[in-house]
Amino acid sequence: MDDILFTGRPTDVCLRLPEPVDKGTLHRLVGAAQARLAEAGLRPGGAVALRLPPSLAYVVNLLATWRSGAQAILLDHRLTDHEVDRALHRLTPQVVVAPVRTGGGALRVFVDVTEGVTAFSDRPAGSPHAVVQLSSGSTGPSKVIGRTAEDLVAEVHRYTRIDGVALPGERIVLLPSMVHVLGLVGGLLYGMHAGVELCPPQRLSGDAILAAVAAQDSPATVLGVPFHIGLLASTTPSGPLPQLKRMTTGGELVPAAVARAFTDRYGVPLGNMYGMTEVGVIGTDLYGRHRPAIAPAPGIRVRESAGELWVSCPASPYVGLTDPTRWADGWLHTRDAGTVDPESGLVTIKGRLDSQVSVGGMKVDLTEVEATVAELPGVSAAVVVWDDGITAYVQGDGTLTEDTLDTLLGERLAGYKRPRTLHLLGQLPRTTTGKLVRSATALREAAS
Template identity: 70%
Template structure:
């Protein structure tokens, strides 16, 4: 990173950090394969072209641009162009409703809004070709010096608005280089998560560009297409995704031998031990685990699956447990607006996850959401335990257990099962006071745009009705 690059109020780092950290490298080095290769020279030319378009639409250094684009080269090149121009990128998932987008734009006041020129019919495509429409919105500079503004996944309630500086992003990219087991230069990353969210953005796009790792989204978001992407070249391949994507690969019948398949790394929710065992037996590669948050990025990893379900804090990350809650050191609040002391205070980010740190090894075990501990008739029940027991039953694709005055379960099946049979099997695993008072069978459990199961009670109620 250039030592001349600085952060000043109302502006972010300009061209130096993008050129030095993300775009540097041999001209002919392939960055993307879509399936046609895009090398660094072509990527730089595309980014420069986007900078010109943005400037013509009213974007100025220190301003903000809202991106409402699906995963695409248009998204990548606009994002890098905004940063090269000293601006703030507001990332809006293209699957948000017009109402949600309008509320975000009215609050964050970008100078330019970039959207698809016409509706995107992506289907199961993981990467699309899209023409863009650039609309001037305001002449105001960005309200903060953050390089990127993101919305949290919203799996447990309303999304939070989170900002991260360029220095913060660069620090995390360099942190990835120190993690044992990440892809190396000349290898491939089969990229499944959205680049609008932190795992796909930093763990996929930014790290891949910095480290010289070829980014290769599969043609479609299916198990067969992911397998085809792995086998499309002989260079080592790592699959990056979330637990939802494990199911896609698990659905492949008799996958071919893939000697280039190095590992799969998942972020997001905890993966049940039975799921990880079944995956590793099927493909013969490790299922690595990564834990992080939009607010801070990667917090801990276990890329070899050696400590499951525990993780080791990522290099440079300090954690502690206070009253059963895992907290992560962070000098400043990542939230835009007034700081909520229940989420950040005195240099510590409150994850709202229950956790334990082993005093001997330093390994961290995540025990689920802090609010998963409830009292039933004076007896403590961990809803995570109930959820794990339900998820282990034959035919259960996914389950969410919430407390709505009583323990309530929401279950998605992948094969016909009667509710009576499920409850009878569950009775063999759990004491009476731990069992759900009611179980709802749903064709599809609500998920966030990142594929996480939604745990907000009001949303789950609506899904039932």
């Protein structure tokens, strides 16, 4: 990993938090962290669980873990103690790194952390993977997913071949967490390899994001998830932003109305990426030319089988007991419905496979119903699930009523497609990566 991360000169700035951190400084900090991990009991072939918020300490301890020849288990700092305890006893790291002090406030994207390093077990890592992550769990319990060093390096090189990514000498204004794959590989690892500065905003607000873009003269790409696009689409810039090159989003497809609001306001491309924790980036449309379709990323093959998208994956990414139907013979079964155009190769994602339901003998695609609800005036976000009938959970802008919703849907959807039950919420539940939660149980709890 050192070969791709510590290329370039020691004086090259790789992070701005907001003070610049060059590669020489980072290299020294990583060496000191290696010594602390070894003193706590880490040995080559062991594992380190990192339960740190986005911070310089997170970056340093992650790189120190890899330089020690150990596996990094990435635990989102927003997980509860109960969730963390279950993960630790399942994965048995030799060392746990967690904060003993944090500063900077809840809205800070990168925080000031003093970390504590404690011994946990004397067992070697349970798998040969360089990194172990938990899936976001938007539709149910999280899965344990491992990726090898070779796999991570291959994905970093894949990014260098994607037209539209930030180039050497440019900046990435990084919004997603580096605990998850988009921020980890598309942000941290790619940025360090390609000589692209990572410049997180000081706070997670529209004004702070725009301030980070304007802070330097070099071109900037904003990397985020759909939630961040809505945030920026509703923020009025205080002046011209010639530095803003584009915004790229991962996760679920951005509603067309939100995409239009963003591009009308900023006049730059809104790119889309499709990926999974299991394999990283799968496809992109960074110029917004093919929306809602994407082109497979270099080196990735995508095929359609009985309406499901399969992605090339040489080995199973799952750790421990898993559903054996999720991977077979070099193909990851995504559980996403979609199509692959036989001529252009463009891939169109149509939602989860379980979004196809039957109402009175009529087939209904819940993705279509959800898109219709999300496009309604006054709707900020929507999730439509099957829960003894079509059920819509809607986050409004404060002016919407359930009667108005029902009337608007009656004008736009056939009777058999209309939600039987509507729930209007002030805030829809989201995963730690910003994705809308689609578990019917979790949504019922939020509504109650």
